[in-house]
Amino acid sequence: MPRSRANYQTSELELVKNKLPDILTMEPDGISNWVRTKYFAEILPLAEVFNLAASELHHKWQTAVLAQVPLSAWVSGPGDVLHIRPSSVASMRYLSHESQHARHELQQVRTRQELLKQLLEKMPPLYRTAYRPMLRWVEYDKLGDPSVARYPLSSDSAFGYNLLVLENLMDKTLHDYEKYWCRENNWPENESVPNEVVRKCSLAALQHLKSKVQEWCKDSANLDSVPESLLAIISANLSVNRALLELAAIEARGIEAMGMNEQFLRELNRQKVLEVPREIDDCGPEECDLYLQEVLTSWFGHGGSMLQSGSFFQRPMNGSDINMVVLWSRQLQQMYILERGGRGGPETARRIHGSPGNRFIFSMVMAGAFYCNASTAYEFTGHSNSTYAVFPDRGKVASSHRQTLPTHAANFFMQAYGQVFFANSGWDLRFERVQEYAETASIKRSCEQLLLHFAVKNRTSRELLALHRHLQRLRETVVQECTEHKQYLPM
Numbered sequence: 189m190p191r192s193r194a195n196y197q198t199s200e201l202e203l204v205k206n207k208l209p210d211i212l213t214m215e216p217d218g219i220s221n222w223v224r225t226k227y228f229a230e231i232l233p234l235a236e237v238f239n240l241a242a243s244e245l246h247h248k249w250q251t252a253v254l255a256q257v258p259l260s261a262w263v264s265g266p267g268d269v270l271h272i273r274p275s276s277v278a279s280m281r282y283l284s285h286e287s288q289h290a291r292h293e294l295q296q297v298r299t300r301q302e303l304l305k306q307l308l309e310k311m312p313p314l315y316r317t318a319y320r321p322m323l324r325w326v327e328y329d330k331l332g333d334p335s336v337a338r339y340p341l342s343s344d345s346a347f348g349y350n351l352l353v354l355e356n357l358m359d360k361t362l363h364d365y366e367k368y369w370c371r372e373n374n375w376p377e378n379e380s381v382p383n384e385v386v387r388k389c390s391l392a393a394l395q396h397l398k399s400k401v402q403e404w405c406k407d408s409a410n411l412d413s414v415p416e417s418l419l420a421i422i423s424a425n426l427s428v429n430r431a432l433l434e435l436a437a438i439e440a441r442g443i444e445a446m447g448m449n450e451q452f453l454r455e456l457n458r459q460k461v462l463e464v465p466r467e468i469d470d471c472g473p474e475e476c477d478l479y480l481q482e483v484l485t486s487w488f489g490h491g492g493s494m495l496q497s498g499s500f501f502q503r504p505m506n507g508s509d510i511n512m513v514v515l516w517s518r519q520l521q522q523m524y525i526l527e528r529g530g531r532g533g534p535e536t537a538r539r540i541h542g543s544p545g546n547r548f549i550f551s552m553v554m555a556g557a558f559y560c561n562a563s564t565a566y567e568f569t570g571h572s573n574s575t576y577a578v579f580p581d582r583g584k585v586a587s588s589h590r591q592t593l594p595t596h597a598a599n600f601f602m603q604a605y606g607q608v609f610f611a612n613s614g615w616d617l618r619f620e621r622v623q624e625y626a627e628t629a630s631i632k633r634s635c636e637q638l639l640l641h642f643a644v645k646n647r648t649s650r651e652l653l654a655l656h657r658h659l660q661r662l663r664e665t666v667v668q669e670c671t672e673h674k675q676y677l678p679m
Contacts, residue, residue, distance in 0.1 A: 200235035207238055210256035211425050213645050227418035233310035234419060240306060245299045251277050252569050253300035254430045261436075266627035267387055271436070271634035274443060276574055278436035281567040282341045284595045289341075293568040297341050300426075301325065304345050307423040318414045319649070322347045322656040323423045338527075347652070348427030350659035353666070354397075354643060355431070358636050361397055365389035380610055383628040394635040401643045404658040408650035420649035428644040435633050435640075437565075438603070441596060442633075444564055444578075445553075445604035446626040452556030453608070453619035455500040464615035468544045476544045477514050480551050484510045488555060501559060508582050509558060516580055516593065517550040524550075524602050545615055546605075552617065553604035554579065564596040603629075 204223060209216040223231060241249045250256040257272060265271035272278065282297070289297075308316060308323045328336055328343045336342060336349070366381050366389050375381065381389075456462075471479050487494045489510065494501040505513075525537045556562070563575040578597040593601070603626075611625035612618055643655060 195229070196232040196235065201231055203235050203238055204231055207250070208422075210250065210258040211422060211429065213257050213259055213261075213425075213429075213641070215259065223418065226416070229312075230418045234307075234422065237303065237306045237310060237419075241299055241303050244302060245295060248569075249299060252296045253303060253426075254279060254282075254433045255300075255303075255426055257429045257432050265439075265634050266630045267634075269391075269631050269634040269638075271439065271630070271637050272432050274436050274440035276440075276565045278433040278440060279565070279567050280434050280437045280595045280599060282344075282430065283339050283434065284341050284567060285338065285592050285598075286594070287340060290568075290570075292570045296568060300430075301343065304348075304423055304426060307419045307426075311417060311419055315415055315417050315419070319417060319420045319653065321660075322653055323420060335527075344430070345423060345427055346660070347424050347656050348430065350656055350663055351428060351431050351640060351643075353659045353663045354401075354639065355636055356666070357662070358393060358397060358639055361393040362386075362389055362632065362635075365392055379613070383624050386628050387631050390632045390635045394639055397639055398642050401639070401655065404655050405643075405647065405651040407654040407658070408648065411650045411653060414650055414653060417649045420652065421647070424644055424647075424649075424652045428640050431640055432637055435637050437596070438599060439630060439633055441564060441600045442603045442607075442626055442629060444562060445600050445607060446622060448556050448560045448562045449553065449604055449607050449622045450619050451500075451560055452552075453617055453622065455559075456552070456617060457619060459494055459501075461617060463617055464545045464548045466615075468548050471544045476547055477518075479544075480514050480517070480548065481510060484513055484551065484555065488559075503559070505555070505558065509579075512580050512582065513551050513554045513558075517547055517554055519592070520550045520554075520598065520601050520605070521547050523598060524605060528602055528606070541609075546609065549608050549617075550601070550605050553601055553608060556604065557601070562600070564600050567595050 201220065201224070205216075205220045208214065208219050208223070241253070245252055261272050261275075262270050263273045281293075282300075304323070305325050308320065308325075311319065323345050326343060326346050326349060328339055328341070331337070331349055333349075336352075366386065369375070369385055369389065370377075370381065465483065468476065468479055484505065486492060488501065488505040490504045490506075492501075492504060495504055496502070521541065525534055525541050528537075557577075557579045562578045564578050565575055566573075576594070576597075578600050580593065580597075592598070606629070607622050607626050608617065611621040644652065647655070
């Protein structure tokens with residue numbers, strides 16, 4: 189019997205073979221045979237999708253749309269826990285609050301959207317019917333989750349959104365382990381859980397949820413009528429790669445913030461500033477602005493008490509710099525309360541992080557960025573320089589070209605605040621425990637990455653569909669509960 193003719197060119201097989209290792213986080217050896225043996229009919233449509241992405245963007249489209257997490261990206265992090273190397277290719281670009289973006293930036297967003305849409309549309313009708321509920325494109329403002337609707341570039345597949353459910357489940361499980369430890373050890377409610385306990389609880393939560401995910405994926409045995417699809421596997425991996433690289437970008441901002449905090453706080457401590465001034469406790473909102481203005485001017489303005497020739501605080505802040513600290517510290521505090529303020533919704537977060545003392549810490553980390561010349565990576569590719577200063581550019585602010593901080597700068601400041609606030613007891617501003625706290629936060633992120641990797645990588649498309657269905661049921665339950673209690677799913 190004559191051998192059936194391949195419906196693809198050798199060049200198309202080579203294209204697919206070369207792209208898959210970094211997308212699927214696999215060794216390249218054996219991929220060609222694996223694809224030709226199991227997914228013969230999908231090589232041509234997959235090559236067409238990859239060529240479309242390259243034509244819409246450029247040959248480095250994988251980096252631009254956060255498509256690749258090679259095996260080499262996994263390295264040992266704090267606590268010897270594996271995590272994705274926090275490199276410049278990691279980005280939070282799809283979590284931008286800004287409404288105005290350059291053309292080349294929006295093109296990166298559109299290319300990712302078209303890539304995910306075409307992976308579904310290129311499927312035969314039977315495949316498309318089976319996988320559409322999982323791989324359909326969902327606009328950010330159509331999901332019905334207020335926390336997602338704040339990010340106009342965050343649209344994703346239904347599967348991609350449900351990975352947020354898995355991340356939130358990790359956070360809840362960790363919290364449950366911490367609560368159990370506190371109850372068993374009669375730990376005071378107003379004291380932070382010890383770092384070593386948080387680390388152990390994170391690893392325990394990871395193992396617990398890995399067993400849950402494995403159990404959910406076993407339901408694929410009930411999906412015998414659903415055809416296996418490489419296009420579906422690729423789509424799911426593109427979504428998890430975005431999630432992994434966003435966590436890696438957060439890790440990179442945490443490292444930057446830790447370096448700045450240690451340097452700046454050490455200098456403050458050397459000049460006998462060891463805690464938030466108690467006078468700020470009685471300030472109302474307008475009085476807080478005036479108080480910050482006075483303190484910043486007396487410390488860092490021309491002739492300020494902190495300024496010494498040849499010292500760390502050699503360069504004075506001018507009036508517009510101080511005004512920006514006052515203005516942006518308020519915005520950062522509100523952003524933190526809304527997005528990262530902890531469990532229990534905005535009201536609980538406002539109680540914990542909404543005081544004038546919290547505002548003072550936000551102003552200090554901004555002053556730290558000014559004096560440390562802190563910089564961070566651009567969110568989008570295509571800039572002549574790879575980094576920008578996190579302290580707001582006075583020219584852009586003055587010309588109203590900057591209504592909110594860029595995503596990476598805002599995350600930098602929010603993590604810097606968290607490191608100072610949570611690493612210290614009471615209202616201390618000491619530098620000694622910042623690194624320990626930052627490394628604990630890193631281990632928590634590493635466990636999230638390991639859970640996402642375990643859930644999606646090296647899975648069949650049926651297993652991924654089974655996982656999606658379980659996460660979707662959880663999402664529907666949680667959304668109903670949040671609606672009833674006027675809360676929201678954190679990003």
